[in-house]
Amino acid sequence: MTCPQCGPTPDDVIWDGVTLAFARKHVTESLQPPTVCHQLSACRVRRYQPNQQLIVAPALRKLLKKVVTGRPLVLSAQELRAIEANQPIVEEEVPDENEGQDSVRPTVGRQDLLDVLERIRVIPQVATELSAVNIHAGNIFQAQFSIDAILSKHTAAPVYQRLFIQVC
Numbered sequence: 001m002t003c004p005q006c007g008p009t010p011d012d013v014i015w016d017g018v019t020l021a022f023a024r025k026h027v028t029e030s031l032q033p034p035t036v037c038h039q040l041s042a043c044r045v046r047r048y049q050p051n052q053q054l055i056v057a058p059a060l061r062k063l064l065k066k067v068v069t070g071r072p073l074v075l076s077a078q079e080l081r082a083i084e085a086n087q088p089i090v091e092e093e094v095p096d097e098n099e100g101q102d103s104v105r106p107t108v109g110r111q112d113l114l115d116v117l118e119r120i121r122v123i124p125q126v127a128t129e130l131s132a133v134n135i136h137a138g139n140i141f142q143a144q145f146s147i148d149a150i151l152s153k154h155t156a157a158p159v160y161q162r163l164f165i166q167v168c
């Protein structure tokens with residue numbers, strides 16, 4: 001496994017196929033893993049580049065993560081009435097499309113709803129700051145998480161939630 005022109009450590013190697021193991025007859029003292037550097041190899045100095053995140057500002061990353069994580073931002077009319085009236089949220093019957101039977105929606109606490117309202121409150125700030133960083137990311141955020149999307153009862157697709165969590 002030595003190149004006749006380059007020697008034991010060629011600059012470029014093109015592999016054809018996959019080698020899972022060597023036959024015993026090929027195992028010699030000169031056989032080394034591909035991660036071993038030859039003593040005559042060029043030495044390159046590598047340095048980690050700081051601030052490689054899409055969003056450098058930690059405050060914006062924190063607000064973005066706050067908006068995209070947690071329960072959906074769409075509130076039912078009953079939840080909005082309960083918040084306005086300062087009342088506890090009661091269970092409601094919601095038809096289950098899969099089984100054709102009624103199922104009980106879990107009770108949501110007042111604090112959970114106030115957290116959702118706080119998440120909704122910071123959406124305009126996040127949208128503005130994110131658009132300043134990257135217009136395309138800002139456009140995606142606007143389409144999936146904007147106040148208009150919430151008012152039209154649009155729940156963001158999980159793929160966009162995962163995208164923004166990774167960006168954070």
